[in-house]
Amino acid sequence: MNNQRVVIIGAGFAGISAARTFAGTSVDVLLLDRHNYHTFLPLLHQVATCELEPEHIVCPIRKLLKAQPNVQFATNEVKRVDFVSQVIETNNCLIPYDYLILACGSTSQFFGIPGVYEHCFPLKNLENSVNLRNQIIYCFELAQEEADFSRRQELLTFTIVGGGATGVELAGELAELIYGTLVNDYPAIDFRRVRVVLLQAGDKLLPEMPLHLSVYAKRQLQKMGVEVKVASRVTKVMENAVYWEDSHFKNSQTIPCQTVIWTAGVCGNPVAKKWGLVTDNNGKVTVLPTLQVPEYPQVYIVGDLAAPQHEQFPMLAPVAIQQGTTATNNILRQIKGKNPQPMRYQHQGSMVIIGRHAAVANLFGKVNLTGFVAWLLWLFVHLACLPSTRNRFHVLLNWVWSYFSCDRSVRLILPLHPTNQSKPAPQGTTEDGKRVEIN
Ligand SMILES: Cc1cc2nc3c(=O)[nH]c(=O)nc-3n(C[C@H](O)[C@H](O)[C@H](O)COP(=O)(O)OP(=O)(O)OC[C@H]3O[C@@H](n4cnc5c(N)ncnc54)[C@H](O)[C@@H]3O)c2cc1C
Known part of the structure; x- marks a missing residue:
């Protein structure tokens, strides 16, 4: 047979x-x-914020399966x-x-909110993260040369929509990139005017986590310079502004900005x-x-x-x-002619990094950790879970370098596809002008 x-x-x-x-x-x-590679999605935000190279978090699929002669792969x-x-x-x-x-x-998931699909940056795959990195750095390049005050302010405002794990991690990393590294690159820019805003529709950040971990995350982000706005529901996004309303008082507000990052739904x-x-x-x-x-x-x-x-x-x-x-x-x-068995999920816990020495962890739904211990645990678990030894080596090397030098060396504007154009494409598009494909 x-x-x-x-x-x-x-x-x-x-x-x-x-x-x-x-x-x-x-x-x-x-x-x-x-794709012919597997992507370790939990570190996408570190590619978007110049901490890691895209190559550090992907592994060729054939390499992952090379010890299995009965498994073939095709792109x-x-x-x-x-x-x-x-x-x-x-x-x-x-x-x-x-x-x-x-x-x-x-x-x-864009929930049919006007302008989100057209103007927001999603963070769901490797292309998204490189595209977002290009946008962040390019905004600073343009802002340095921009004479018009309100246009410069739009370029220097970064709004993240969604206060779940991805939004919180991205907000923390972005604040560290901007106020820790880019501040040394652009002496002509007044960094007191640079804004990182995190909008969360619900009443607390990290809704899946116990309340005191959410409170800790919010406090840490605020210390790092992030403006955290909870109960703030986005109603519309335009090319140079995001509109939101306070869920309790229903009053509408606007943030003029060129970069809106969408992490609010999947x-x-x-x-x-x-x-x-x-x-x-x-x-x-x-x-x-x-x-x-x-x-x-x-x-x-x-x-x-x-x-x-x-x-x-x-x-x-x-x-x-x-x-x-x-x-x-x-x-x-x-x-073998036997009955299939129901899936039984064993929950080991969840953890979220916020910044240097700051993270939250909820282990087995019982043990809650914050601060340095949670941060160390986050680093260790993510390193251990990377798909290959080569990935672990490169990621560890970059983390150690950034930790001691307080520098992020991957702040490059790179074309997503080979091109002879010298400037990155407008936001939300690839170099050849197409919208970025999501998974
Ligand atoms: C930014 C980010 C951060 C995250 N952080 C964490 C975290 O810290 N901890 C955690 O536990 N989870 C995290 N997650 C969630 C976790 O990554 C997902 O739950 C997990 O990837 C789901 O695995 P999957 O195999 O179902 O889908 P995916 O990992 O998304 O894989 C789907 C695959 O299908 C392929 N594919 C899709 N359509 C087609 C098609 N038509 N033809 C061929 N191939 C196709 C895609 O190329 C992709 O490789 C994060 C997710 C994101 C986006």
């Missing part, structure tokens, strides 16, 4: 974990991703899946499957709905506790794209990793 063929779409945390769990089995696995964008005839259509071929694991991740990758799967109102595919699609028991959904009926899981890397393992184990059970 021929080996069963499993296809995995998406080589993020969930897809890689699923592929690795097939090691040593007699199943033929094909992993597909539109391919999947265009469509026919779940009835069990065939995948990519940009250059048709691929049949016996079992399918969909691990296509998530995209930014939804399931829209491809699932496009391919005919049933999704919830957050774009995630509704699946059984075993992670199977109810109509197609050979199809599993894992990671940010999955919404199991029995339990709501946060969109976190450990959830994606554990779901990838569960899906693989369930396919192996199905092949």
Whole structure:
């Protein structure tokens, strides 16, 4: 009898974990991703703020799978899946499957707010982070030459929308970049006029964390020069301004600025709905506790794209990793004629870095840490979780360098694609003028 063929779409945390769990089995696995590299998303904000090079947080997928002869990889964008005839259509071929694991991740959620899609900078993938880094540095370059006061103020105001983990980490890193490093690069700029504003629609930052950790995060950010505005809901974004209203008093306010960074919402990758799967109102595919699609028991959904009926899981890397393992184990059970098992998530905790010697951590939902100990733990855990030794070496080297020199050496404006244009493209676009593609 021929080996069963499993296809995995998406080589993020969930897809890689699923592929690795097939090691040593007699199943033929094909992993597909539109990129030939895996991105360690939890450090994207450090690429955007000149702490790390993009190469430091990615790893070639073939390298990650080289010890697994039964797993093949192909760089391919999947265009469509026919779940009835069990065939995948990519940009250059048709691929049949016996079992399918969909691990296509998530995209930014803009909630239909006018101007957000057109004018905001998302932070969901490597291209986004390089694009944002270009924008930040380019704003300072332009501001240095700008004679008009209000235009200069717009260039020097950076608004981050969303006070969850990504927004808080980015706000802290951006404040350190600006007031710690860029202040030495641009002597003609009055840095008392540079603003980093964090807008959060809810009443507290880090809504998933206990209250005293949220309070600590807010206080630390304020000490670092970030203007934190809670209960502040964005209503519109324009090319040079963000409009928001106070959730309690309903009064409208405006911040003139050229850079609005959107970290306020995430939804399931829209491809699932496009391919005919049933999704919830957050774009995630509704699946059984075993992670199977109810109509197609050979199809599993894992990671940010999955919404199991029995339990709501946060969109976190450990959830994606554990779901990838569960899906693989369930396919192996199905092949042996056994029943698939429900997913059981073991929550290890969550942590957020705010700045030098400042972080918060909630471990196993029980132990809460702040300050230096939480900061050390954050560094250690992120270093340990990076995909390869080479990544760990480069990231550690950069962290040590920045720590002792108080300098961020990656403050470069780089083209995203080879180009002969000398200036970066306008905000929200790539060098060739296209909007940046989100996952
Ligand atoms: C800025 C940021 C910071 C984060 N920080 C943390 C953190 O500190 N801790 C934490 O636990 N979690 C964090 N997360 C969340 C975590 O990264 C996600 O929960 C996790 O990546 C989800 O894994 P996934 O495999 O479902 O999706 P992803 O990791 O997003 O992978 C999806 C993959 O599918 C591929 N793909 C999509 N569509 C197609 C297609 N049509 N054809 C081919 N390939 C396709 C993509 O290229 C991508 O490689 C962060 C996320 C972001 C964006």
